[in-house]
Amino acid sequence: MKRVLNIETTNKVNEEVLLKGWVSSIREHGNIIFIDLRDFSGLSQIVFTKKMGESYEIVKNEIKTEYILEVLGEVKERPENMINPELATGKVEIKAKEVKILSRAKTMPFPIDTDGYEINEKYRLEYRYIDLRRDRLKNNLKKRSDTINLMREILRKKDFVEIETPILSKSTVEGAREFLVPSRNFKGSFYGLAQSPQQYKQLLISSGFERYFQIARCLRDEDPRGDRQAEFTQLDIEMAFPEGKEEIMNLMEEIYIDVTQKIFPEKHIQQIPFPRMTYKEAMEKYGSDKPDMRKDKTDKNELAFYFITDFPMFEWKEEYKRWGACHHPFTLPQETDIEKIKKDPASILAHQFDLVLNGFEIAGGSLRAHDIDILKTSFAVMGHEEKDVRVQFKHYFDAFEYGIPPHGGIASGLDRFFAVALEEESIREVIAFPKTGDNKDLMMGSPSPVSKKQLKELGIKIEDE
C-alpha cells in the first residue's frame, strides 16, 4: 500500500490510509491513546483504542515521542466539537488498525517543540540534526530555498545564465584572507579557496556571457568575529553594458521587492523605489554607512531598504601605511583622469553602491574599471608594483587586453538577508549546518587532527609550538 501524507488525509474521509512519520506527542485518556504523527506535510491525530489488541499494547508500552511509525488506519471525520481549527487536518482523525515501529529514538537531548532560543547554542549546534527538527528552523530553511528559487526565476527571465565557477582557486594579495589547500601533486604549492567569484565573473563578461549570475558559495578565513561564517552564500550578478549603475541597482531592487511580496508577504517595505543616499550624506547625518532607516524600530515587519552610493574609491590603511580599495581594486573610479587619481586619492569617489536593510549591508555592487590604464592606476595608488600585479593577476590583465566591455555587478549576502527577513539575530539560524564564531563545526568535530600519513602525502608538517 502506498503511503499517504498527513495533509492528504483531509480528502480521504472513510478511506483506508497508510501514514508514516514521527510521534510528536502521545496523550492517554482512559482506554484511548491519541498520537500526533508528524510528517513534512503536517500533523495527523491518530486514535488507538484498547480493542485493537496487540497494536494498542505496542503503543501503550513501547512507543515514545520521536519514534518513527507506520500506521494503517481509516480516516474519520471528527465530531463537530472535536474539530481543531488550528490544524490543517483538524477536521479529521485516523482510526488506527495496525502500527509498526520503523525506528526507535532515545530521549531528545533538548526540547524540539519550542523555538529553541532558551537552549545553549553550543548544545544546539552539537546536535544540529535534532535542532533542525523544530518548526522554526524548518521554516527558515524552507523559506531560504523558496527565496533562492525565486531569485533564479527572476534572473533567468531576464536572460541571465547561471554559471558555476571554481571553489579551488588561487591565493592572491588583495581582499580578505583565504583558506589555503596544500596540493598533493605539486608539493609546496597551494590552492586558495575562492572568496567570491569576482574575477571569474568578470572573465565571463569578457568571454561574452553578458548576463551572469550564480548562487555562489564563498569562503573566507576571517578572524573570529561574532556573526560571521567561514563559508557563506551570495547572490552574485554581473552584466555587460549596464545603463549606468542604476540598471544594476534597479535589478537588485526588483528582486528584493518580488521576494518580499511573494515569500514574506507579512512584511512591508518602507519606501519604493528604495531611497538613494550618498555615502557622504549617510556619514554626516547618521555617522554610519549603513544607517538603520526604519521609522518604527519596534515594528518587526518593517523593511527599510536603502541604497548608499558614491563611496570613496580608496581608504587609508593605517596598519599598512598605504592606500587600500574601499570596495575592491576593480571598481571604476568616478574620476578617469589618471593624474588626478594619483594626486589626491582621498578625493576620488567610486561608482560603488551598497544596499542596506534595517542597518545591515545586504549587497554591494559597482561598475568595474574596464580600461586597463585605470585599473593599473588603482593598483599603483595602493602601492602595488605593476610587475607584481601582472604576475598575480596575469589572466585578468591579459583578459582586459583582449577586450572587455563596460560592465558592472553586485553581490548580495543572502545569509544576512534571511536573518533580517526571518527576524533572526544570528545568521546561524538560517544556515543548515553552521559553524561557531571561531569556525568550529561542533557536530562533525571539525577541524580535527589528521594522520602523519596524510600530512606526508601533502608534503607538509605541523610547526612545533
Place this chain on the structure above:
Amino acid sequence: MKRVLNIETTNKVNEEVLLKGWVSSIREHGNIIFIDLRDFSGLSQIVFTKKMGESYEIVKNEIKTEYILEVLGEVKERPENMINPELATGKVEIKAKEVKILSRAKTMPFPIDTDGYEINEKYRLEYRYIDLRRDRLKNNLKKRSDTINLMREILRKKDFVEIETPILSKSTVEGAREFLVPSRNFKGSFYGLAQSPQQYKQLLISSGFERYFQIARCLRDEDPRGDRQAEFTQLDIEMAFPEGKEEIMNLMEEIYIDVTQKIFPEKHIQQIPFPRMTYKEAMEKYGSDKPDMRKDKTDKNELAFYFITDFPMFEWKEEYKRWGACHHPFTLPQETDIEKIKKDPASILAHQFDLVLNGFEIAGGSLRAHDIDILKTSFAVMGHEEKDVRVQFKHYFDAFEYGIPPHGGIASGLDRFFAVALEEESIREVIAFPKTGDNKDLMMGSPSPVSKKQLKELGIKIEDE
C-alpha cells in the same frame, strides 16, 4: 539612448537603434564595409559607407575583429537577394550613423570561430576566457544552466527542498581522499573539503526534511586520471520512506527523460522505461558494470540509459587485505541477518543501483541502512573497530539512535551527463573553468607557492624534499 539587442532589430525596421557588441568579422567591398556585430542574442550586419566621414575612417583604419563597439544606426530591410536565411536577423541590416570603440583587443591567441578541437588544450585552458568566446562552449554552458534549472523545477514540484550543506567539512577514514585545509584558529587541525553531502543529507532526513536535494559541489583529491576533475557537480537527492528503490530509480528516470525531451530534443532515448539489468548479468554478459547498450554506436543522437541493480555489498581490497564497501558503508544490504553478513560478506548483495548512459555511470544510488546494528555490522566487516568508528562518525551514529526513517537517495554526476548529451569527449568541455588532469588551473596559475607569513599563520611548514 537605450541599447537594443541584435535579435530585437528584426522588429524595428526603419527605426534608429543603439547596438553594442563584439566585432565578429569585417568585410570590405569597395567603399562599403560590413561588420558582423555579435552580442549574446546573435549577430547583426552593420553597413558603413564612405559618406559617413569620420566614423567610416575609424572603422577602416582602427577597428579589428573582437573590438567592442557601440553603434548607432537605422534598421533597414535587406533587398530580397541579400537575405541570409541562416541568420535570425538575416532579413535586416543596420545602416550605421555613428560608431564608438568601447574596448580595443589584441589579436586573439587562437581562432575562436572554429570548434577549437584543433587547438592544443593546454593553450585553450590557459586562455579559457578567450576559449569561452566560441559558440560551442557558449552553447555547452547555456545548456548546462538550462538543464540544471529544469532539474530544480521537477524536484521542487515534488516538494523536494534544496538545502545547502558545508564545503568545509571533516576528514574521515572512508571514501576517496579529501583535500585538507589547515585551520588557523586551531593550529595542527584540519578541515576536510566535502567529498559529497552524503552524511549531511542523511542527517537532514533524520531531522524530518523528507525530500532533500542539492546541486552540490563535491571535491576529491583523486590521483591524476584523465577525465576527472578535483571539483565536480552532482545532483544530490535523498528521501525518507521511499517505496523501495524503485521510487528513487523512477524519479531519476523521470528527470532524465524530461531533460532529454526539453533540452536535448534532437536526442532519442533507446528504451523507456529505462531497462534494468542486475550487476551479475552485466558482468556475465558484457564483462562490465557499465556496458554501453547503444544499438547503433555511430548514431550520435542515441541515448541508451540502463539501470544496473543488485551490486555486491562488499569488495575485497587486496591492497589493504580487507573488505571494503562496494558503494559506501551506509548502503542497506539485501541480507539483514547479521550473522550471515559476517560469515560470508562476498555473497551479500546491496540495495544499490547505478544509472548508466552510453557506457558511462552517470548516477549511483541506494537504500541506506537505517538500522544501527546493520550499520555497525558493515563497518565491522570492513575491519573498522566500533570504538574508532564511533569517534569518526559520532554524530552519524548518534543521529541513528535518536531515530531515522527508512531512506534512500541518489547522486548523479552532472559533468559526465553533459559530456555525453553534448557529444563531448571530455568533461572539461562542459565546465566553465576546468583544471587539467593533474589539478592545475592553467589560467589562474594555481596551485602556487604562498608566503612564509601565510604558512606561519597556519602553523604549518613545507617538508624538505
